[in-house]
Amino acid sequence: MPPPFPSRAEIEADQLEQLRALVTELFPANAFYTRKLEDCGVTFDVASLADFSRRFPFTTKAELVADQAAHPPFGSNLTYPLAAYTRFHQTSGTTGAPLRWLDTPESWAWLRELWTRVFTAAGVTAADRVCFAFSFGPFLGFWMAFESAQQLGCLCLPTGGMSSAARLRLLLDNGVTTLCCTPTYALRLGEVAREEGLDLGRSRVRRILVAGEPGGSLPAVRARIESLWPDARVRDHHGMTEVGPVTYECPAQPGVLHVMESGHYAEVIAPATGQPVSPGETGELVLTPLGRVASPVLRYRTGDLVRPAAVRAACVCGTHELALAGGILGRTDDMVIVRGVNVHPAAVEEILRAAGGVAEYQVTVTTRGPLAELALAIEPAADAGDATALARKIGGALETALGLRIPVHTVAAGSLPRFELKARRWHRAGK
Ligand SMILES: [Zn+2]
Structure with a gap:
């Protein structure tokens, strides 16, 4: 029987294989990366992960925004003809112009598989009833979470367009066991329950999956949410439109996030120099999603500040995947x-x-x-x-x-x- 958790060597061998397949597919089909890499004189071959990190340039959000402005509306970072794409999403535009993002059924399925790992790590099974306290606009995370839960076999309860009080009644009346929302909104729902005289003591919510803000890994925020929601545990995770789902919370250590390295090649760099930081030091997370061939990013500067664990030995939960102590610590642009x-x-x-x-x-x-x-x-x-x-x-x-x-x-x-x-x-x- 194979071991349940791949070793570091196995993880990295698999990443290299996926990375080579990805890069091969981009040339010459993807106009954005063909132009970008040719401009830097980079050839489309990858000798090793270290070679990739050494030779390939970073990709920034500003570049992608400029590309969409130059090639409206969807930009030129598309590996296939437009007709192959079926999903449209865009970023929230918190830090400037919203970025549009398209996916094909294949790239979407790849993202959904990763998201399913977030639910599984949080202990969600087909027996769960999952409520999505979102508005269901063009933000990728809503749809990703909903479809992944459906794929797991959960009963999925959407609440788009509902007031907070109506959402609370829906989750109390229908025996919801898992709530997905932002940390801020979990606090807000607790506040509204108090105002409306709704007793969360009779709620069957056992876990609250939060994302979208750093709060989910802050001990005081978690404690406050858990005090408002008796019997519920906060489970953090994170992702972004440009790279999809990235981390899940370690089942053994609250507030520690593991990068899903089966899907991402991750680097942590000093924002000012672009050089890798030592384990235990804070740096910016740089990601290359390995299976989203249709709308890829290579070495994407996420702007998220993280602190990789000092030792890349197996975690107490068993995985060898990169551990980020304290989750997402902040953003490079908001300090x-x-x-x-x-x-x-x-x-x-x-x-x-x-x-x-x-x-x-x-x-x-x-x-x-x-x-x-x-x-x-x-x-x-x-x-x-x-x-x-x-x-x-x-x-x-x-x-x-x-x-x-x-x-x-x-x-x-x-x-x-x-x-x-x-x-x-x-x-x-x-x-
Ligand atoms: Zn762990």
Whole structure:
């Protein structure tokens, strides 16, 4: 009987084989990569994974956006004739123009297989009833999650276009066991349940699969969600439109994400130099999805900051796949430097959730030349008590953790925006 978990050597041999097949398929069929690689003088052969990392250039989102602007509407990063494509999705456009992404039935099936691994690692089986608290727009993750659960044999409950209260009633009335949403929205649903007098103690939800924001691997965010949802465990994972599903949460270590290396060749680099970081150091995740031949990316700069585990030995869960301690730590493009201190939004989120008493918050970044300052507006939770004392407590927690005095003021309940998709809590002013 074969061992249940492939060794590092087996993983890498399989990656090299898939990578060679992918690169061969792109030349000359894929106009974007044929042009890009010829411009850099790179030949379409791959001697080893190290050779690929050494010779092949990175791909950036800016390049893909420019390509779509030059070749509207879908760009030239298509390996097959347009008629072969059946799926259209686009990115949320949080950081600029939305990127359109097409898939063929074959590339879509490849993505769905990877997503199924996310569910399996979280213990989801055909016996589960899975509720999708999404709007079902053109964002890839919704459809991917829904179709993968269906393929696993789960009963799948869509809730697009429903209010939060209606979604809660649907999941209580129909015995939902698994909820898929963003970490922010899991908190929001807990808040609405309290407002509506709905008892989550009678919910059968045993796991909440979260993605879309770094919060899913932050201990304080997880603890807050699990306190609102009795008997449910938070399971994090992540992916993005350009590369598909990437990680699943280690079944043995909460907050540790494993990269699905059966589908991705992963590198972690220093954003400034492009050179690999040492294990245990923070760097940017660079991915090459190995089976999405129809709309590929080679060495894609994801912008996600991660810390690869120090030793690439087998994890306690058994896998040899790359482990990312603390999940996605932040984004290369969202860090703010305040008086010499690097402030990541995920760190602020963790501090606020650990302090407790905050229903929602908003951060304003004011920049004057090279100097940035932060100010925080917080909306106290219903059970938070004295608002002035809460603001003082949050200010103290920020100062202790970051060594910065950041002004904190409270605003009325319900006055800050709520989010179903990626939360946008950071705003820039004074530019
Ligand atoms: Zn593990």
